[in-house]
Amino acid sequence: MKAIMIESYGGPEVLQRREVPAPEPGPGDIVVKVAFAGINFMDVHTRQGKYAMSTTYPVRLPCTLGMEGAGEVVHVGSEVSRFAPGDRVAWCIAWGSYAEYARVPAGLAVRLPDDIAYDQAAASLFQGSTAHYLLNEVARLHAGQACLVHAASGNIGQLLVQMAKAAGVTVFATGSSPEKCAVAHRLGADHAMLYDHGRFADAIREATQGRGVDVVFDSVGKATLRDSFRATRKRGLVINYGNVSGSVDDLDPMELGESGSLFLTRPRLADHMSDPETVQRRADDIFAALASKQIHIPIANRYGFDDVEQAHAMIEQRQQIGKSVLSIAV
Ligand SMILES: NC(=O)c1ccc[n+]([C@@H]2O[C@H](COP(=O)([O-])OP(=O)(O)OC[C@H]3O[C@@H](n4cnc5c(N)ncnc54)[C@H](OP(=O)(O)O)[C@@H]3O)[C@@H](O)[C@H]2O)c1
Missing domain, CATH: 3.90.180.10 (Medium-chain alcohol dehydrogenases, catalytic domain)
Structure with a gap:
């Protein structure tokens, strides 16, 4: 064959x-x-x-x-x-x-x-099962909460935007071009923005009156993860489910404390398909x-x-x- x-x-x-x-x-x-x-x-x-x-x-x-x-x-x-x-x-x-x-x-x-x-x-x-477990079993978001989906025009990103909106969640989305942000908007994202060298975190803080989002879905990794911490509310959850820009290999857990006692997880689909x-x-x-x-x-x-x-x-x-x-x- x-x-x-x-x-x-x-x-x-x-x-x-x-x-x-x-x-x-x-x-x-x-x-x-x-x-x-x-x-x-x-x-x-x-x-x-x-x-x-x-x-x-x-x-x-x-x-x-x-x-x-x-x-x-x-x-x-x-x-x-x-x-x-x-x-x-x-x-x-x-x-x-x-x-x-x-x-x-x-x-x-x-x-x-x-x-x-x-x-x-x-x-x-593959992406459907991934978005399904990330949303339902890791993030456990509910109506009235807010999340950030990075690379929202990516395959998993697109599904997370659609599923989070269907659950009544306010969705912030990022992308690397206006065209990719427009895709996120069309799928229902409430706010779609460029990464802008990490300034997406400032824009989200401003839009949430300084609070930050409840959950961040971060598949980008090295290029965004630390700014994702800045976009997250106190005791919020950062889900680093991919590393398309490379892995963060120098993280001191103290940073999670300094960022507002955050929870950080690196989940894998295999452990949710057992x-x-x-x-x-x-x-x-x-x-x-x-x-x-x-x-x-x-x-x-x-x-x-x-x-x-x-x-x-x-x-x-x-x-x-x-x-x-x-x-x-x-
Ligand atoms: N943990 C899990 O359970 C699990 C399961 C399935 C997949 N994954 C991982 O999730 C990630 C996303 O998967 P996907 O299928 O959604 O991928 P995809 O459709 O190819 O989307 C990836 C997106 O990442 C963004 N990106 C940012 N930096 C990039 C870079 N340096 N090179 C290439 N793309 C970059 C791009 O959007 P912008 O240009 O807008 O930034 C791109 O559209 C992958 O790392 C995959 O291995 C994890």
């Missing part, structure tokens, strides 16, 4: 097209004929080697890239009773979706409703929100096997707005 693999870490040039044997299922796995794979920042991080030492995401070389996809079950392992060949499924945080067939632990796969197409599923599950019921419940919520048009996840770009380098470059160069998928069954 065709697969896109990495055999060393590095830039887009390490992406290799390979002919490899199709996977066999282990006892607890299913094998899926992949229709579409999601293309994500996490694929870029994987390619760069950010998970080389991770125990949460034990991705090791050589590795077939892609950790989100949708397609039809073709084989099930001897211990799998929840799925059968022919089932329509999607999954995330199991690597190997940039390929014609993928082996997926059954506990990470979800059943698709008939009205959710494969491309929509492959565009929705049983099949939770995985399916999150997916069902996302698919229902899509079907009722409470959230929108438009597909911005569709790539073929020969265009993956271009897709990764778009993400790294911050040119992408919206979700990209890789068409496999073409």
Whole structure:
């Protein structure tokens, strides 16, 4: 079968097209004929080697890239009773979706409703599950509160804005260009602003009469985290769920005290997807929100096997707005 693999870490040039044997299922796995794979920042991080030492995401070389996809079950392992060949499924945080067939632990796969197409599923599950747990289980925001969503035109950012607004929360949003701020506005953000070298924190203090927001969703990391502290109210929560600009590696916990006894967390999706019921419940919520048009996840770009380098470059160069998928069954 065709697969896109990495055999060393590095830039887009390490992406290799390979002919490899199709996977066999282990006892607890299913094998899926992949229709579409999601293309994500996490694929870029994987390619760069950010998970080389991770125990949460034990991705090791050589590795077939892609950790989100949708397609039809073709084989099930001897211990799998929840799925059968022919089932329509999607999954995330199991690597190997940039390929014609993928082996997926059954506990990470979800059943698709008939009205959710494969491309929509492959565009929705990873960021949808992430925004879902961040909002409902980490932030636990409720109507009348205020939050800040950084990189609000990013895939998770867009969902956080939409879900927070649906929960009755006042949303401040940031972006790197007026065009990206306009995206956040269109999705419902009450205030959208440029990072402006950290001055977003001053603007938020002013708009909240000096109080600050209850929760900050910060996926940017090094470039914003300390100013995120300044934008947060006393005893508020800063959720650093990504590090697209690099990791903060010199933080003294005393800074949290000085910033108003803040809470800082660095959560990971894997720790919020630990049983099949939770995985399916999150997916069902996302698919229902899509079907009722409470959230929108438009597909911005569709790539073929020969265009993956271009897709990764778009993400790294911050040119992408919206979700990209890789068409496999073409
Ligand atoms: N913790 C978790 O559970 C979890 C789960 C899923 C993903 N993540 C992480 O969350 C982050 C966002 O994921 P996503 O899928 O929403 O990504 P995305 O759609 O590619 O959006 C990333 C956004 O980050 C902003 N950005 C700021 N500095 C950047 C830089 N130096 N290079 C590139 N982009 C930069 C860009 O918006 P502006 O140009 O407006 O700044 C960009 O649109 C990633 O780090 C991903 O690995 C974490």
